[in-house]
Amino acid sequence: MCDQGKIEACATTAGRRDLRASSWLLAALVIVATAYHWHPGGGWNVMTRLALIRAIVHDRTLSINRGHRMTGDKAEYPPGSGIYYCDKPVGAQVLGLAGYVIGLHAANRPGLARRTVLTAAAATATWFASGLPTVALALVMLQLLVSMGHTLRRAVFIVLATIFGTLLWPYATLFYGHQASACFAFTGFAFAFWAAHGRLGVWAALLAGFFCAWAAVSELPAAFTLVAVAGYLFFSRPRMAAFFILGTLPPVALQLAYNYACFDSPLRFGYMFEANPEFRNPAGWVSYPRPGVLLSLLFSSDKGLLFLSPHLAFAAWGLYRGIRRHQWRREAAVCMAVAAGFLLYNAGHYLWWGGTCFGPRHLVSMLPFLGLGLAWAWPEMGSAARHICLVLLSWAALVSFAAVSTSPDASPFPLTRSCGPAEVLLRLWVGRLEWPNLGLWLGFSAHGSILFHAVLLAALLTALAVVLHRSSRGLVPQVSVRGAAAEGPGP
Numbered sequence: 001m002c003d004q005g006k007i008e009a010c011a012t013t014a015g016r017r018d019l020r021a022s023s024w025l026l027a028a029l030v031i032v033a034t035a036y037h038w039h040p041g042g043g044w045n046v047m048t049r050l051a052l053i054r055a056i057v058h059d060r061t062l063s064i065n066r067g068h069r070m071t072g073d074k075a076e077y078p079p080g081s082g083i084y085y086c087d088k089p090v091g092a093q094v095l096g097l098a099g100y101v102i103g104l105h106a107a108n109r110p111g112l113a114r115r116t117v118l119t120a121a122a123a124t125a126t127w128f129a130s131g132l133p134t135v136a137l138a139l140v141m142l143q144l145l146v147s148m149g150h151t152l153r154r155a156v157f158i159v160l161a162t163i164f165g166t167l168l169w170p171y172a173t174l175f176y177g178h179q180a181s182a183c184f185a186f187t188g189f190a191f192a193f194w195a196a197h198g199r200l201g202v203w204a205a206l207l208a209g210f211f212c213a214w215a216a217v218s219e220l221p222a223a224f225t226l227v228a229v230a231g232y233l234f235f236s237r238p239r240m241a242a243f244f245i246l247g248t249l250p251p252v253a254l255q256l257a258y259n260y261a262c263f264d265s266p267l268r269f270g271y272m273f274e275a276n277p278e279f280r281n282p283a284g285w286v287s288y289p290r291p292g293v294l295l296s297l298l299f300s301s302d303k304g305l306l307f308l309s310p311h312l313a314f315a316a317w318g319l320y321r322g323i324r325r326h327q328w329r330r331e332a333a334v335c336m337a338v339a340a341g342f343l344l345y346n347a348g349h350y351l352w353w354g355g356t357c358f359g360p361r362h363l364v365s366m367l368p369f370l371g372l373g374l375a376w377a378w379p380e381m382g383s384a385a386r387h388i389c390l391v392l393l394s395w396a397a398l399v400s401f402a403a404v405s406t407s408p409d410a411s412p413f414p415l416t417r418s419c420g421p422a423e424v425l426l427r428l429w430v431g432r433l434e435w436p437n438l439g440l441w442l443g444f445s446a447h448g449s450i451l452f453h454a455v456l457l458a459a460l461l462t463a464l465a466v467v468l469h470r471s472s473r474g475l476v477p478q479v480s481v482r483g484a485a486a487e488g489p490g491p
Helices: 005-036 043-061 066-070 091-107 114-147 152-164 180-194 202-215 219-234 240-261 291-298 312-324 324-346 359-382 384-405 421-430 447-472
Strands: 072-074 084-086
Touching: 005 114, 005 152, 005 291, 005 447, 043 066, 043 084, 043 091, 043 114, 072 384, 091 114, 091 180, 091 202, 091 240, 114 152, 114 180, 114 359, 152 312, 152 359, 152 447, 180 202, 180 240, 180 324, 180 359, 202 240, 202 447, 219 240, 219 324, 291 324, 291 359, 312 324, 312 359, 312 384, 324 359, 384 421
Parallel strands: none
Antiparallel strands: 072 084
16 A cells, blocks of 8 residues: 555655756746847936936946936926936836846957947846846746646646736846836735735735835836735734844835935925926825826727736736635735726826837836736636636737737837737837847847747747646645635646
8 A cells, every 4th residue: 555645745746856857847938038139228308317327437426417418308406406316216126126236347349349248238237127027027937836736737827928918028038127126026916815824924925025025116106016015914823024124124114215315305305306397296196086187098900908918807806705715815915906096096196108118117116016916717617718718818928928029118009009919919020120139149030030939938838838838736735824725626
């Protein structure tokens, strides 16, 4: 007779092996998906961040005077002095600074033009600020879903759907603050979940506070998430709340120090001293949510979240189902609060469309939380609903691939004066690329470089599918933190 203990031990070892293999392949997939295209610049929002990094590295100053003409997003302090600063919170720029220094030293080779070296450094800074956090997001989300009791196959599917089927993929290639905010906010929530269930001790609460605060100093509206996660931890495990607050101090101190160095007070932010007259009244940027704007944010053909990623309708339903279940009520409430907060905030924002950009970029920070909604929805969906969801997800992935390939920060298409799904698909069809990529560097044509990228992604997806198929159950044999695995059939 077989020893049941040995069988369970072997199953656990195999499950951990499959989880490690899936994690490595998932990380490689996200790296290839985000680092293949090089975006060393962009619009005003991007250029003011790069101007700050270049000022620190090359001029040893926080003033962006040398590069301020590249952007209209800048603060002038004292007003009328002609001294300019980056007006954005500093979280994403700190990551970009590390990437810029690495890229600068890596590309600084004899014979290379100075412009080429600076371009390579800027592209590396962009990936460190947005692509690298996306890799971390994929791995953290995978671990969180598995610890919640989901099968490995389902967990990988949810991660892929969340990153490659939403704006998270396009914005992982651009130097905005949204991507870093989304990744750090969700990472903070994951650590808060583990802290609430007695895993990793006080370090989980400290890291939860740290990452949530870093999200807020990357994109200020992410303070919604910080408050929601703090409330979740307080009601789930009150004694951990103090450690959460303690963890928020380093990122907050960093932002306050930047404010003091630039604007003579830790409580003065760059947005208070906008050089552009259009932006000089930050108190008037947000008003009451407008129903028409909310509908446009969800359903319009160029900025509608559910037009770009229609499968997220199932995610919203999943959040509702999660709240109805006692097992995940608090977690689903946090996710719903974050999603509702960002939607209502942007519905009241005067620049709700985000300027010249692809999709409703101000909603990027809430997208990982909708991914959990899809995880709760999937087990309760019938076969027909799953097939519909997969069809909608395929559309979203195609649109995201087109945006990534042709640059989601491109100017509006001349014929339509817009930059929505139709425009990026048309750019993909005609092979109009805004920025260089690895395939072009290797000598491929525009269409050839797009096809080469698709082949690389397909190869990694195939390897990932082989690992998941090899897994006998697709389940990492561990007990869920709530004592029961997620219900429902696979994947």
